[in-house]
Amino acid sequence: MASTTTADPHDPAATQSLTPARRRFVSVVLGAIGAAIAAIVGVPLAAFFALPALRRAERRWLEVGSIAEFAEGQIAKVLAKPLAAQVWPYETRQVALYVLNQGGGKFALYHIHCTHVGCPVRWNAPAGRFFSPCHxxxxxxxxxxVAGPPPRPLDRYEYKVDKGVLYAGRVYRVNEKLEFAGWHHA
Ligand code: FES
Structure with a gap:
């Protein structure tokens, strides 16, 4: 009865006895196995380190609403929703802010807290003013x-419009000329 033997690819003597074609085949197979192991271990590791940063970036934006909801020249109070999925028992945290549709695709999104000591301001449309209830x-x-002790204009949100939806990002300060003057939580 004929006996068959197979070469052990991990045995150097056996490997040297392989034909060049077979050696190439063995090295290709070993390379593929190594690549597969690297992918199996590396992809979850990369995701582990990258996901928190992606989630932070995702959390940075609040969904304010469809731009069609905001009439040009009008100021509206909105409860914006974070994009990150909320998991029970946490409630969806909503953030109150004011939106002014300035026309031409431009918006001003106001932080609701007065720049004095943070009381929530209220928009009074007939008066055309935001009033702080505190001082x-x-x-x-x-x-x-226009009056009182606030040291600077209302802070604002950076914003973006994507597929007709308005999103609010980080809060920033502005100077008297309404120019960017630094991030709120720098
Ligand atoms: S908190 Fe608005 S004036 Fe003081």
Missing amino acids: GGVFDRDGRV
């Missing part, structure tokens, strides 16, 4: 201080 702070429709 007489008053702001115009562009957020500029």
Whole structure:
């Protein structure tokens, strides 16, 4: 009865006895196995390190609403929703902010907290002013201080429009000319 033997690819003597074609085949197979192991271990590891950063970036944006909801020239109070999925028992945290549709695809998104000591301002449409309930702070429709102790205009959100939906990002300060003057939580 004929006996058959197979070469052990891990045995150097056996490997040297392989034909060149067979050696190439063995090295291709070993390379493929190594690549598969690297992928199996490496992909979850990369995801483990990359996901928190992606989630932070995702959490940075709040969904404000369809731009069609905001009439040009009007200021509306909105409860914006974070994009990150909320898991029971956590409630979806909503963030109140004011939106001014300035026309031409431009918006001003105002932080609701007065720049004095943080009381939530209220928009009074007939007066055309934001009023702080605490110390007489008053702001115009562009957020500029017109009365009281607030040291600077209302802070604003960076924003973006994607597929007709308005999103609010980080809060920033503006100077008297309404120019960017630094991130709120720098
Ligand atoms: S908190 Fe608004 S004026 Fe003081």
